[in-house]
C-alpha cells in the first residue's frame with residue numbers, strides 16, 4: 001500500500017539530524033496521534049536554504065514525508081520553499097494511502113514553523129507565510145480519524 005519511494009524514504013531517510021545554530025527551527029505536533037516533528041533550516045544572506053535537517057518522532061509516513069520535504073526545500077529560496085506543500089511532498093513520493101495524508105501536513109507545517117522562526121529572529125515578514133500552528137490537529141474535524 002506504500003509506494004516504493006515512501007518505503008525508500010522511510011527506511012533510508014535523508015537529512016536526519018540537527019543543525020547547530022540553525023537560522024530557523026520549527027516544531028509541530030499532532031496531538032491526536034502524538035507525533036512530533038522538528039525542522040532545522042540553514043538560510044544564507046541571499047535567502048537561499050543551504051541546508052535542512054529534521055527529527056521526527058512519528059509514524060513511517062511522517063518520516064518519509066519529512067525526509068522528502070527536506071530534499072525539496074534544499075537549495076530553494078524562502079518563497080519557493082513556501083510552495084513545498086504537503087501535496088507537493090506527496091506527489092514527489094508517488095502518493096500516500098488516504099488515512100496517512102494527514103501525516104504529510106506535519107512536514108509542511110514544520111517548514112512553515114522554521115521559516116516563521118527565521119523571520120522572527122531577523123525581524124522580517126515573509127510574504128504569504130501565516131503563523132503556524134503548534135498542533136496541526138487543532139480545529140480539525142474528529143471524523144477524519
Ligand code: FES
Nearest residue numbers: 033035059062103
Ligand atoms: Fe501521526 Fe502519521 S500517524 S503523523
